[in-house]
Amino acid sequence: MSQLPRLQKTTSASDARRDLYALAKSAVDEGITTLIHKSVNKRVERVLLAPLDRFPAARKADAFPTWTLSAAQKEFGTLISRAAGGEPQVLRRSSTAIAVLLPADLNERALSPDTAAPEGVATAGGAVPSQPTPIRERGRRLATLGDAIGAVLATGSAPGLSFGLARLDEATGGLHPGRLVLVAAEPQVGGSLIGLAAARAALARGARVLYAASGPSSADITRRIIAAEAGGDYARLKAGVFTADEQKVVERLRHAPLLIDDGSDLTAEAIADTAPLADDLALVVVDRLQRAYNPRLPLSGENLMEASQVLRELARSQNVPVLAVLDTDDPAIVNLLDADVILTLTNAPGQQVTTVTVTERDLGIIATTSLRPDLAHARFCDTTPSPAPPSAATVTGASTGAEALPDTVGTVADRELAEAALPFTSGAVKGLPAQATRLLAALRTALAGAHVKDLDDLHTPLKELAAAGLQTPDSAEGRHLAAALHAYNVPAIAPEPTLEAPPAAAVGASVAEDADEVRRDDDDGLVPGDELDEPEGAIFPALRILKESVARSKMHPVPVVRSEEREAGPWPLISEDMDGEPGWVHPDVTSTRVAHERDGKRVRRDQLDVPASFGDGLMCLVDRNGSFPSACSAVPLAPNKLLHTGPLDVFDKSQAGIYQITVPAWNHPGMPHPLGRLAERPDEQGRVWVTTPHIKMLERLHRDGHLTDRVSIHDSWTGKANESLFKPFYQATKEARAELIQAGGEPYQNYKTRLSIALRLLWPKRPESRSPFWRPDWRMSMVAEASVRHWTVAFKAVQAGHTLIALRNVDAALFWVPDETAPDTYRVGTGFGEVKAKFIQPGTFIPEGDD
Numbered sequence: 001m002s003q004l005p006r007l008q009k010t011t012s013a014s015d016a017r018r019d020l021y022a023l024a025k026s027a028v029d030e031g032i033t034t035l036i037h038k039s040v041n042k043r044v045e046r047v048l049l050a051p052l053d054r055f056p057a058a059r060k061a062d063a064f065p066t067w068t069l070s071a072a073q074k075e076f077g078t079l080i081s082r083a084a085g086g087e088p089q090v091l092r093r094s095s096t097a098i099a100v101l102l103p104a105d106l107n108e109r110a111l112s113p114d115t116a117a118p119e120g121v122a123t124a125g126g127a128v129p130s131q132p133t134p135i136r137e138r139g140r141r142l143a144t145l146g147d148a149i150g151a152v153l154a155t156g157s158a159p160g161l162s163f164g165l166a167r168l169d170e171a172t173g174g175l176h177p178g179r180l181v182l183v184a185a186e187p188q189v190g191g192s193l194i195g196l197a198a199a200r201a202a203l204a205r206g207a208r209v210l211y212a213a214s215g216p217s218s219a220d221i222t223r224r225i226i227a228a229e230a231g232g233d234y235a236r237l238k239a240g241v242f243t244a245d246e247q248k249v250v251e252r253l254r255h256a257p258l259l260i261d262d263g264s265d266l267t268a269e270a271i272a273d274t275a276p277l278a279d280d281l282a283l284v285v286v287d288r289l290q291r292a293y294n295p296r297l298p299l300s301g302e303n304l305m306e307a308s309q310v311l312r313e314l315a316r317s318q319n320v321p322v323l324a325v326l327d328t329d330d331p332a333i334v335n336l337l338d339a340d341v342i343l344t345l346t347n348a349p350g351q352q353v354t355t356v357t358v359t360e361r362d363l364g365i366i367a368t369t370s371l372r373p374d375l376a377h378a379r380f381c382d383t384t385p386s387p388a389p390p391s392a393a394t395v396t397g398a399s400t401g402a403e404a405l406p407d408t409v410g411t412v413a414d415r416e417l418a419e420a421a422l423p424f425t426s427g428a429v430k431g432l433p434a435q436a437t438r439l440l441a442a443l444r445t446a447l448a449g450a451h452v453k454d455l456d457d458l459h460t461p462l463k464e465l466a467a468a469g470l471q472t473p474d475s476a477e478g479r480h481l482a483a484a485l486h487a488y489n490v491p492a493i494a495p496e497p498t499l500e501a502p503p504a505a506a507v508g509a510s511v512a513e514d515a516d517e518v519r520r521d522d523d524d525g526l527v528p529g530d531e532l533d534e535p536e537g538a539i540f541p542a543l544r545i546l547k548e549s550v551a552r553s554k555m556h557p558v559p560v561v562r563s564e565e566r567e568a569g570p571w572p573l574i575s576e577d578m579d580g581e582p583g584w585v586h587p588d589v590t591s592t593r594v595a596h597e598r599d600g601k602r603v604r605r606d607q608l609d610v611p612a613s614f615g616d617g618l619m620c621l622v623d624r625n626g627s628f629p630s631a632c633s634a635v636p637l638a639p640n641k642l643l644h645t646g647p648l649d650v651f652d653k654s655q656a657g658i659y660q661i662t663v664p665a666w667n668h669p670g671m672p673h674p675l676g677r678l679a680e681r682p683d684e685q686g687r688v689w690v691t692t693p694h695i696k697m698l699e700r701l702h703r704d705g706h707l708t709d710r711v712s713i714h715d716s717w718t719g720k721a722n723e724s725l726f727k728p729f730y731q732a733t734k735e736a737r738a739e740l741i742q743a744g745g746e747p748y749q750n751y752k753t754r755l756s757i758a759l760r761l762l763w764p765k766r767p768e769s770r771s772p773f774w775r776p777d778w779r780m781s782m783v784a785e786a787s788v789r790h791w792t793v794a795f796k797a798v799q800a801g802h803t804l805i806a807l808r809n810v811d812a813a814l815f816w817v818p819d820e821t822a823p824d825t826y827r828v829g830t831g832f833g834e835v836k837a838k839f840i841q842p843g844t845f846i847p848e849g850d851d
Contacts, residue, residue, distance in 0.1 A: 233441050
C-alpha cells in the first residue's frame with residue numbers, strides 16, 4: 001500500500017515562488033508535499049508540489065511540460081493555473097526531474113488515463129480520497145530475480161574504467177557508470193591526483209573526459225598531466241621550462257579528448273547541464289569540492305550537500321562515472337554527501353605511502369590499499385614489494401639513494417654541480433630559492449636521461465645562476481654547493497674589462513637590514529628550524545619576543561589561521577606584491593646594469609647616468625635603518641579574523657584589513673607612484689588589493705590635494721583595527737640595536753638575522769612549517785607600513801626642492817645634491833628611523849647590500 005503523503009504546510013503562490021528551491025528540496029529529500037493556493041477572479045486555484053513518487057508518470061521523458069527551477073520561478077503563476085486545470089508541470093534541476101505540480105482537487109479535476117495519479121495521492125486536505133481513481137500508470141515493469149541475475153551476468157564482464165592505478169582498481173573494481181565516487185583527502189595529501197590519474201587512464205583509451213576544475217585552473221591541470229605523463233618535474237614546468245621529451249608529450253596530448261571547465265562560477269548544475277553536450281562522454285571529474293565556504297567558489301561550504309545530489313543524479317542520468325574530489329577527510333562532512341563509493345586518503349607520520357580506504361554506500365569499508373606518492377611528478381604510483389629504481393627518463397634527483405650519473409654526458413662541472421645540489425633537489429635539505437632548486441633539478445634530469453639538447457639549453461641559465469652569487473645555507477651541504485657553483489662559474493664567464501674601483505665612501509658597510517633582493521610568493525627565505533624558539537642565552541631571541549608581544553594584547557589575537565581555511569576568504573587574495581615597494585628611477589636618468597665582484601663572486605649593480613640638465617653635483621645614497629622593525633611601532637592591522645565587508649563608500653578608520661581599490665592616477669613625474677610596483681599590476685578592471693597603510697596614505701594624499709579622486713573601495717575584508725600589536729617587539733628591538741650596533745661583529749649580525757627570521761615567520765610559505773604564526777595580512781601590513789614611511793619621507797624631500805633620482809625597496813633613496821649634504825628631511829644617525837648617507841661620484845655604480 002502506498003505511503004500517505006506528508007503535507008508540509010499551506011502556502012500562497014507568492015511565498016511558494018520565493019521558496020521554490022527549498023520546497024523542491026524538501027520534496028526530494030523528505031518526500032514532503034506542499035499545498036499551494038492562488039486567488040484568481042474570486043476563484044481559488046490549488047495545486048500540490050509533490051515528490052515524483054506521488055506521480056511516477058512524470059518521470060517519462062517528454063510526457064509533460066518540464067521547467068528548470070529558475071524558469072519555473074519566473075512563470076510560476078502560469079504553471080499553477082495549468083496544473084490546477086489538470087496538466088501536471090514537471091520541475092527539474094538541470095536535466096533531472098525532481099518534483100511535479102499536480103491539481104490538488106483530484107475529485108474535481110480528472111486526469112487523462114496516462115496522467116492519472118496512482119492510488120494514495122493526497123487531496124487538498126491531505127487525506128487519501130475514499131474512492132480513488134482506479135486508473136494506474138501504464139508501462140511499469142517488474143523484473144524477476146532471474147531477469148536481474150541475467151542482467152548482472154551480462155554486464156559483469158564489462159569492467160569499469162580504470163583509475164590508472166592497478167592497486168586501486170583491485171580494491172574498487174574500477175569506475176563504473178552511474179556511480180558517484182568521492183575522493184576525500186586533506187590538502188596536500190594528493191586527492192586531486194586520483195582524479196588526474198583516472199582522467200589520464202581514460203584519455204589513454206581515447207575516451208572523452210569532462211574535467212570540471214573548481215579551484216585549480218586549466219593551466220594547473222594541464223601542467224600536472226604533462227608532469228605525470230612525461231615524468232617531468234612539476235615545479236619546473238610551473239616555471240615554463242620544458243625539456244625536449246616533455247615537448248613531445250605536449251604534442252601527443254594536444255589532441256586528447258579532454259574538456260576542461262575552470263570557470264569561477266562553476267556549479268554542480270552547470271556541470272550537469274554541460275555533460276550531455278559532450279558526445280560519447282566516458283568520465284566526469286570534479287576537482288574539487290571545498291569544505292570551507294568561498295563566495296567565489298559555489299562548490300564549497302553549505303552548498304556541498306546539494307551539489308553531491310546533483311552530481312549523483314548526473315551519473316545516473318548520463319550513465320557515466322562521476323569522480324569528485326573533496327578537500328577534507330572529516331567523517332562529519334564526508335558522510336553528509338551523497339556518494340556511492342568513498343575513497344579516503346590518509347598519510348601516517350613517518351610512512352612513505354598513502355593509505356586508501358574504500359567505503360561503499362550501505363556496506364561500509366570493503367577494502368584498503370596503499371599508493372606511493374610521487375608529488376614531484378604530480379602523480380601516484382602503485383606500491384610494490386621491492387620498487388624498481390627510477391628510469392633515466394624520470395630521475396630528477398628528487399629521490400633518495402639516487403643512482404650515479406653517467407660520466408658520458410655533460411662536463412665534469414655539470415656532474416659535480418648536480419651531485420652537490422642533490423640534497424636540495426631531493427628535498428632532504430631546504431634553504432634555496434624555489435627557482436634555483438627547479439633549475440638544478442632540471443640539470444640532474446638532463447644528465448640522468450642523457451638529454452644532450454636539454455643540457456645545452458640549461459647551460460646559459462645555470463651560468464647566470466652561478467654568476468649571480470646564489471646565497472646558500474651555512475651548512476656542509478650549502479658550502480659544498482657554493483664551491484660547485486663557484487667552480488661552474490670559472491670557465492663560464494668571459495673576461496670583462498676591469499671596473500674602476502669605487503671611492504671608499506661607496507664601498508663602506510651599507511647593510512640593507514630588511515630588504516629581500518628577490519621576493520616570490522612561494523619563497524619566504526626560511527629554512528627548516530627557523531620556526532623554533534631561540535635557545536636560552538641567545539643574544540637576541542626575536543621570535544620569542546614577537547610571540548610575547550602578540551600574547552600581551554587584550555584583543556585576543558588569532559596568530560594562526562587554520563590550514564583548512566587558508567584557501568578561502570581573504571587569504572588567496574593576499575600576495576607579496578601588496579608590499580607596494582618601489583623600484584623606481586627618475587624618467588630623465590639612465591640606469592645601466594654593470595658587473596661587480598663581491599667576495600670573489602660576480603654580481604650585478606646599477607650605474608645611473610644623470611643628465612647635464614640636473615647641474616653640477618653628486619649622488620647621495622640614503623639608507624634607512626631598521627625599516628621593518630621601525631614600522632612595527634604602529635602597524636594598522638586587524639588582530640582577529642577578517643570578515644567580508646564588501647564595497648565601502650568611505651574608509652572606516654576603526655577597521656583594518658585588505659581592500660580592493662582602483663589604482664589612482666599619479667601625475668608627479670619626480671616621484672614614483674604611491675603604490676610602488678603594485679600600481680603596475682592591476683587586474684583587467686584597473687584594480688588592486690592593498691592593506692590598511694596604503695589606504696591611509698592615499699586618503700591623506702587626497703586630503704592634501706595630491707590625488708584628484710578619492711579612493712574607490714570595491715571590496716574589503718576587515719576587522720577591528722589595532723596599531724600597537726607589535727609595539728613591545730619594536731621597543732625590544734630598538735633597545736637591543738642601541739647596544740649591539742656599538743659592539744658590531746657577530747653579535748650584531750646574529751641580531752639582524754634573528755630579527756629578519758621572526759618577521760618572515762609571520763607568513764611562512766612551506767606547508768610543513770610549524771611557525772607560531774600564519775597571518776599574511778599582518779606580514780604584508782608591516783611591509784606596507786615600511787614602504788609607506790619610506791615613500792612619505794622621500795616625498796617630503798621632493799616637496800622641499802630636492803631631486804630624487806631613484807627610490808627602491810623600503811630603505812634606499814638616491815638624491816642628486818650639490819654638495820655632501822643629505823636632504824634635511826632625513827635624520828642622519830644609527831637609530832631606528834634615522835639614515836646612513838653616502839656620497840657617490842657620477843658614473844660610479846650604486847652599492848647595495850654589503851657592498
